[in-house]
Amino acid sequence: MSDTEIESPEVPNDAADPDPQRNDIELSVDGLVKRFGGITAVDGASFEVESGAMTGLIGPNGAGKSTTFHCITGIHRPDGGTVRFQGRDITGIRPYECADYGLVRTFQIAREMANMTVLENLMLPAQNQSGEQLWRSVLPFARQEVEREERELLERVWEVLEFFEIEHIAEEKAGNLSGGQRKLLEMARALMIEPEMLLLDEPFAGVNPTLEHKLLDHIHELREEGYTFLIVEHDMDLIMENCERVIVMHQGSVLAEGAPETITSNEQVIEAYLGGEV
Amino acid sequence: MSTNTTDRRAQLESLWEHDAVKILAVFGTIYITYALVGLALGYSLDGIVNTLRRMTYLIAVYGMVTLALNLHWGYTGLFNIGIAGFMAVGLYVTMILAKPADPTGAAQYAGLGLPMPIAIIGGVVAAGLAGLIVAIPALRLRADYFAITTIAFAEIVRLGITSGALQEFTIFGTELGTGGGRGLIRNYGDPMNVIFELEVFSSFVDLTNSLFGFGPTQARALAYSMVLVLVLVGIYWLIQRTSRSPFGRVLKAIREDEEAAQSLGKNTNHFKIKVFVLGCALMGLAGILWRFRRTGVTPEAFRPHVTFYIWIALIIGGAGSNTGSVLGSGLFVAILFEGPQYFRRLVDQVVTFGDAPNTFAGSVAPILSGDVAPFVRYTFEEFTTLQFVLMGVALIVLMHRRPEGLLGHREETAAAIPLTRRPGDESTAGRGGDSS
Amino acid sequence: MSTVDTVIDRGRGMTTEQLLLLVVGLGAFLLLGDLIIGILNGTYSISRVARYVVEGTLYGLIIGLAGIGLSMTYSILNFANFAHGDYVTSGAFFGWGVTYLVAGWGAASFGHLVLVAPQRGVGGAQLEIAITSTPFAIMAGLLVAGIGTALFVYLIDRIVYKPMRGSGGIPLLITSIGVAFALRYIIVFVYSNRTRGTTLGGLPSFDLLLVDGWVSIDVHDGTLIVAAVALMLGVHLMLQRTKLGKAMRAMSDNRDLALVTGIPTEQIIRWTWMIGGGLAGSAGYLMVLWTGTIDWQFGWLLLLLIFAAVILGGIGSIYGAIFGGLIIGISMHLSMVWLPGGDFTTITAFLIMILVLMIKPSGLFGGKTTA
């Protein structure tokens, strides 16, 4: 990892970037390292994600994108480097603490709770539910309060269902949904946490074009509401058209970082993707 | 009319959807069958009622444990096969706490002489603590390792109370004992005396006497079974509340995908520890109620068999359903536990067998010459053994044919309120007729 | 939501286990130190400690031998088979029936002999069964224990496990509990629940004077050592040299890859069951030869110890199973130095297992290395 000199964010970022908040850094990853046995999956990756922006994380298979996600969100514990979220060091955080900070992820393969209904799936992530304390759920007086909270929560769940236009599957078991519906559910569920930043791991994989557009519209709508997005995606078109900034990973480290236009013309990136000496 | 019959079937099916109907139908069938068979054979009324009473007692106790196991396995996916150990902790601690401090006569070992309610609370807390001790190291383990750990724990408990070293011991200057292999004798008053000494109880005794020809002992046993049914209802209520809540929702999520639940901000370990301790405490309570009225207890009562029974009951009923747990324990007791014995008594009454051969060889040899009678006689002689074989086979067949049990396919919604329609929307439009 | 600084625990993951390892290591070190000092200053009798080690080793060989089979099925079929202990018992009864028949042909009825004397009467002592007096009967019995159990286990696989091949580890585990239960009581039904002696007492033995007392190894101890080591060596050679053995290792390594490589996985599974079952049956037979008694539930009581050994050594590793068996056997017996009476030997074994699961769940030989 010694010779992987990380480009400082300013260098490739010469393209016009109208975002006024561009100095407001939501997430920064510095020198991240993750090894599995003898294999170094992430090898000194460093990058930053600006608040309120939509950033794409791309790279060929095996570049370490998903592992980077896992390290940020605590599924894996990094072997080196730091992760800062809104200025706080969250390196080695536990997965459930992430949600407390407002940092929420989705999984590449949707991880719906297959035997729970869509409604249950969506009620699950809500934070600070007093009913998650055992005694409050049991004792009669506290229970009334729990039921009141549940009704409020259900209201919110329906709003989210409406937002994603999936009210018709509300009572369906999540395991019976189609692949695309699962993706929607996965994102809806992440939103129920009321996060500040969303990490989406291949949100469009296995989604048909119609649904893909819908999903993108939702993401843009949310972005306007102030959410920050970091998206791992293999569909280059999609990333180039929708993201303000793109981070390219290759062999565990960041190969390039910048506006989409600068990325497409970057020779290194082309080589990494086409695997040819151009 | 075919439409008429389908209508009726649909009606019946919708009726069957109600848990109360299910319970009534299953238990009604069980009790009526037992009673009818008894009547047909000319059993005395008090004999029949006594059989039903004993069955009620067993169903209530096993039902409590099955509900607790459902909380562990059905809801959270914690593979506990150390049930007998937690029951043993509950009962032994309660008995040691309740036994008088000065041992007299046959009751060799001293206890603390505490009042029964405190002793029961002590036993339940001890079983919960035992659960905590097992949970903290074991919860990180894979399900199969977790299972092995729990059964090892149960065996440690059983071997520990059997060991001579703990037969009698002194702690903080107080002499106590588990009785070792010889067990403990109950030399405290009947824990049910609170009820039995009530004025009204004597009229209950009179009533049972005039109805079924019961004596006072039988009347007490009947009253005890009824109390246990009330406790079962209480535990059912408790667990229903636990599971139909945000708490229960997290439990289900842990069962489905623990890592995803963590990513959604749930500290799953906290939930697992809480629910494991709660279930173990309930198992302890069931252990206490199971045997604290008996004249004594030996460690033999807590062989892994008990755990096995509960698992069969759970799988019959269907993991994940509380109603299923109760139905499962009913069916287990009626068909697999008491049924074969009842059947045997039936046959004994109808047919008079000659002497059975002493060995399997003695029973098989005549088959070669076409005489099956000795084999049948031997089989009857060894009926209790075959009953265990039957239980094992039943478990295998269930896992092959219907691993989801009676009600396991049906998911019970984990929320404190019904999730059938949109809140505030009284019509059914909220069901999503407006799909895009 | 607690404060930011307390929820971030930088050192998590490693420390709990390292701390535990430290505590356990320290405890083991202290006990070992105490043992050495005790021996040196005469608190503990050398010959007694030596006897514990010898007995523990013999017991460990049995556990290890039975453990190989469990470990193989665990790693290749991916489930903990709770019926394995009852395979051990079944094998012992098959084998001893044949031993009785060969040693006592004509001395009692066929049925009495083949059922290992279900009633009082002619038994092992009357038939003077011992490796010195009836070597052929014992060898025949051991052979039948191995082969008979292998076939029996294959039959069980066909009827019970094969229809559930695609199921996960947990349904299979639950099913195996049912198999264990049914099997155990079929044994009672057929062979009766009587505990009986199987061998002649007062065997010739080799005695060694060790400072303050004797350590003796009798001919059945010797037979156990020879047979167990031979079988272990056989399994080792089978796994290393034969195509079947290599395929078994390949499958335990990576079942999906084995499938696309063209290894007939179903056939390998069948052989795994048969070899594992055969070893379990042999271990059961040798256990009975060694202890001189047989009853219907000794295999079940052995099962958790076998699990302890397999987990200790690391599931999938046959050397781990052998090594784990020896450690479990020896520590069980050595525990009597501090906890006399023998009440706590089994508890010791279970506690060791639980500690291993807490510190290094993959076992000492680190999991997938069926080599």
Add this chain to the structure above:
Amino acid sequence: MSMLDVNGLDAGYGDLQILSDVDLTVAEEEYVVIVGPNGAGKSTAMKSVFGLTTYMGGSVEFREEEITGRTPDEIIHQGIGYVPQNDNVFASLTVEENLEMGAYILDEVPEDALESVYDQFPILRERKDQKAGSMSGGQQQMVAMGRALMLDPDLLLLDEPSAGLAPDLVDEMFDHVDAINDNGTALLVVEQNAKKALRRCDRGYVLVQGQNRYVDSGDALLNDEEVRQQFLGG
């Protein structure tokens, strides 16, 4: 007449359909590559030939014989070999044992096949007693290819043989793949290194979102601006 004929194949995993109406052909001794962006269904297409996916429609014929629905070991008997992408060696077996496993269906280990694999990959002969799991990624890939060659298949399916290799090893791996083809084995190769693969192959398929997008000779595809865009998003 082509050797492998895939016609209108629909396939996926469970109820998730990945491929729709995919056509592929490979002629005797031909070298065919499938390229396409991540997630296009390249590996799925290859696995479908080998019977490892859920069949949903269409046909797969090998030498005019329908092979859909057959199990992998039956397909191996037909003369097709397959090298999966990840975890493709038995880590705890030695190199030679790995190779022997490739010929499990034969009664004897074919010594001449073993020798020819060793000739092709001399490093494997040197390390034949080493545990495969302890070898480098490139060497493991050779073990996996060698294992599949033990039965001298007529058609070899290679799933991203260059994946995860250091850049300088990628060319070496491509040379090995070429050599296999030169020995008369037809190849169907999935590749991410699209440029390199297309330069060497006889014919290439571009798969996008589970469907055929382009078929042409390697060079033609390489110079096609549209194909280029599929990868870089214009």
